[in-house]
Amino acid sequence: MNPDIPTTPDGYYLPQAWREIDTAFVHADGWPGNLIKLACTRGHQEHKLLRNTGIFLQDLSHKALQFSAAQLLQLIGNILKHPAGHELAFLLCNDLFTKSQTLENANNVHEFLELFTKDSYAISPLLSPHFHYEKERLVIYWQDNFGAASLMPFLLEMIFTALQIYTRRRAGYQLPWTYHVSHHKPAYIEQYQVHLGTQVLFNARSNAMSIARTELYRSWNPPGSATQIAQTFTIDTTHQKIIAPPMRGFLHEIYYYLKTNIHHNPHLEKTAQDFGMSSASLKRKLQKHNSSFQQQFDQARKHLALDWLSKEGITQEEVAQHLHFYDAANLRRAFKRWTGQLPGKL
Amino acid sequence: MLKLHQWKLLALGLIANILLSANFALGDTKRWDVINWLDVVSEGGATLLALVWLLLILHSRPAGRVTQWLSLGLSCIFLAGFQDWLDEFITFPEAALWDHWVESGLMPIGLALLTLGIYHWHQEQIAINEQLRKRERLFREHRGLDFITQLNGAAYLRKQLQQELATHYRNQSSLTLVFIDIDYFDDTNRRYGHQEGDRFLQALGEFILLNIRGNDLLCRYAGDRFALVLPNTGRLMTEALAAEITRAIRHFAFKSRMQGESIFHTASIGIALTDSHQQDTADSLIERATVALLHAKEKRKSVLDQVA
Numbered sequence: 001m002n003p004d005i006p007t008t009p010d011g012y013y014l015p016q017a018w019r020e021i022d023t024a025f026v027h028a029d030g031w032p033g034n035l036i037k038l039a040c041t042r043g044h045q046e047h048k049l050l051r052n053t054g055i056f057l058q059d060l061s062h063k064a065l066q067f068s069a070a071q072l073l074q075l076i077g078n079i080l081k082h083p084a085g086h087e088l089a090f091l092l093c094n095d096l097f098t099k100s101q102t103l104e105n106a107n108n109v110h111e112f113l114e115l116f117t118k119d120s121y122a123i124s125p126l127l128s129p130h131f132h133y134e135k136e137r138l139v140i141y142w143q144d145n146f147g148a149a150s151l152m153p154f155l156l157e158m159i160f161t162a163l164q165i166y167t168r169r170r171a172g173y174q175l176p177w178t179y180h181v182s183h184h185k186p187a188y189i190e191q192y193q194v195h196l197g198t199q200v201l202f203n204a205r206s207n208a209m210s211i212a213r214t215e216l217y218r219s220w221n222p223p224g225s226a227t228q229i230a231q232t233f234t235i236d237t238t239h240q241k242i243i244a245p246p247m248r249g250f251l252h253e254i255y256y257y258l259k260t261n262i263h264h265n266p267h268l269e270k271t272a273q274d275f276g277m278s279s280a281s282l283k284r285k286l287q288k289h290n291s292s293f294q295q296q297f298d299q300a301r302k303h304l305a306l307d308w309l310s311k312e313g314i315t316q317e318e319v320a321q322h323l324h325f326y327d328a329a330n331l332r333r334a335f336k337r338w339t340g341q342l343p344g345k346l
Numbered sequence: 347m348l349k350l351h352q353w354k355l356l357a358l359g360l361i362a363n364i365l366l367s368a369n370f371a372l373g374d375t376k377r378w379d380v381i382n383w384l385d386v387v388s389e390g391g392a393t394l395l396a397l398v399w400l401l402l403i404l405h406s407r408p409a410g411r412v413t414q415w416l417s418l419g420l421s422c423i424f425l426a427g428f429q430d431w432l433d434e435f436i437t438f439p440e441a442a443l444w445d446h447w448v449e450s451g452l453m454p455i456g457l458a459l460l461t462l463g464i465y466h467w468h469q470e471q472i473a474i475n476e477q478l479r480k481r482e483r484l485f486r487e488h489r490g491l492d493f494i495t496q497l498n499g500a501a502y503l504r505k506q507l508q509q510e511l512a513t514h515y516r517n518q519s520s521l522t523l524v525f526i527d528i529d530y531f532d533d534t535n536r537r538y539g540h541q542e543g544d545r546f547l548q549a550l551g552e553f554i555l556l557n558i559r560g561n562d563l564l565c566r567y568a569g570d571r572f573a574l575v576l577p578n579t580g581r582l583m584t585e586a587l588a589a590e591i592t593r594a595i596r597h598f599a600f601k602s603r604m605q606g607e608s609i610f611h612t613a614s615i616g617i618a619l620t621d622s623h624q625q626d627t628a629d630s631l632i633e634r635a636t637v638a639l640l641h642a643k644e645k646r647k648s649v650l651d652q653v654a
Contacts, residue, residue: 169536192567
């Protein structure tokens with residue numbers, strides 16, 4: 001399910017064009033507009049809702065208006081200041097997919113996820129999915145594209161509920177998803193219970209959702225019952241695909257670059273050079289996305305470590321060597337720091 | 347709210363102005379060294395506070411008899427205090443008595459009116475409590491109030507259960523928690539939009555309130571799940587009540603705003619009774635009710651799928 005990786009013949013990946021936190025690319029008439037409308041009907045005050053976003057309510061009627069990640073994050077931050085703001089994350093489920101008609105062609109979870117990945121930047125601009133098979137399960141990790149920091153729970157709640165409800169509607173039954181989130185159990189646990197069910201694991205190693213592989217190919221009902229609904233959303237969305245080429249968010253691109261080039265032991269200077277900027281600029285840019293080089297490098301190594309250690313026939317020494325640790329003991333120490341567990345207890 | 351009372355405020359401002367002009371016209375200003383600044387600050391502060399109370403009360407209350415009493419009383423107190431404060435700066439000839447009348451006459455009148463107002467407010471509150479009876483018990487917490495249904499939320503429910511469980515275990519009586527969850531509610535949201543969904547939830551809240559007893563408490567747990575707390579109710583009674591509510595919901599023909607068509611829903615129920623063997627906590631009771639609800643959904647699924 002991975003998109004093709006453009007690399008040089010010796011397997012070295014050079015960065016592609018990316019979007020930054022202040023690039024406007026999310027269509028306002030999709031879920032962001034609905035989020036604002038929903039907040040207004042739920043007693044949020046407009047001036048508080050749009051404070052510091054640079055968005056004005058009268059602009060929302062423009063069809064071509066696009067938001068940047070920074071504006072969306074500010075908007076969500078403002079929403080969460082309202083005592084019942086966290087509720088909205090669970091209510092946008094139907095608005096996320098209305099713009100992607102192609103998804104209706106999927107006939108099972110596997111097909112759905114493939115179509116979803118192609119469109120993932122239109123549906124889920126702030127988080128991108130990474131698919132990974134672990135033993136008998138498919139795990140979908142959710143990668144922060146722009147440095148959402150403390151707003152991660154909101155984004156995860158939004159995409160989790162949306163996927164659960166969409167797949168339930170299409171499959172005709174509740175799929176046995178399990179949700180893993182790295183944040184603590186929140187005070188509003190009732191929202192999780194009602195909207196996501198009981199299979200939510202808090203304080204997890206990473207943000208992910210997983211499902212048994214046997215579920216992936218169970219065929220769904222033909223979309224007969226869905227046609228009636230589809231008719232109400234026959235908005236032409238072709239323009240969106242032309243404007244939004246599959247371009248990654250800045251953090252996603254950095255992460256992808258580091259992960260793909262791990263054998264070349266990437267460091268700050270080389271990365272900056274490949275990204276066409278000075279080390280100082282790269283540092284500044286990472287800081288603007290609430291991150292740092294070390295954080296991204298560690299994240300790439302953590303995911304690779306999790307990946308390789310779950311495979312048969314590769315020793316901890318080899319993993320340590322691939323990830324440029326001095327020895328296996330150092331890898332174990334770093335692993336403990338990243339995940340809170342030792343690699344043996346996977 | 348203040349807009350409702352603009353005439354009252356205008357009249358008060360006018361009277362205060364007349365009072366001020368009268369003071370300047372009929373009295374002489376004091377020299378700086380005889381002014382008692384401690385009195386100026388304390389009397390001025392008290393007057394200012396009376397004005398703040400008046401504004402807060404007007405801002406939080408609709409017009410009506412009780413508001414009338416309260417605002418009249420506080421206005422009198424304010425004017426008396428204002429005159430008292432002006433006295434610190436202005437002296438009057440011995441023969442002039444009116445300033446004493448304003449000062450000492452208005453104060454008791456104001457206090458009497460305020461007392462009358464508070465008494466009626468108390469009466470009014472009793473009437474309102476009766477209205478709120480099925481929505482709150484034991485304590486009030488406005489911050490958890492749900493915007494859509496005006497019911498209390500999950501945080502309130504947990505706190506309420508904690509308090510009630512303590513007293514129930516002391517008195518060896520029972521407590522029941524019932525979850526009421528609408529089946530396929532997100533279909534309604536998707537088909538008709540959130541605004542219709544919200545309208546439905548609001549109507550449903552009122553509708554369930556009509557179907558419960560005076561001592562029962564209804565909260566909105568989250569989303570389309572309502573929580574019902576039944577004090578001193580055994581299993582049979584609870585099941586009978588729950589069956590009545592599901593029947594009522596099944597027959598509730600909610601009308602959409604645009605087309606006016608009827609939208610029907612069914613509900614699933616999860617019941618948890620306090621255990622006499624081991625002490626329940628709010629969370630354990632909620633968890634058991636959740637598990638019971640999921641079982642009920644699972645059991646009814648085949649039936650529901652045929653309906654949908």
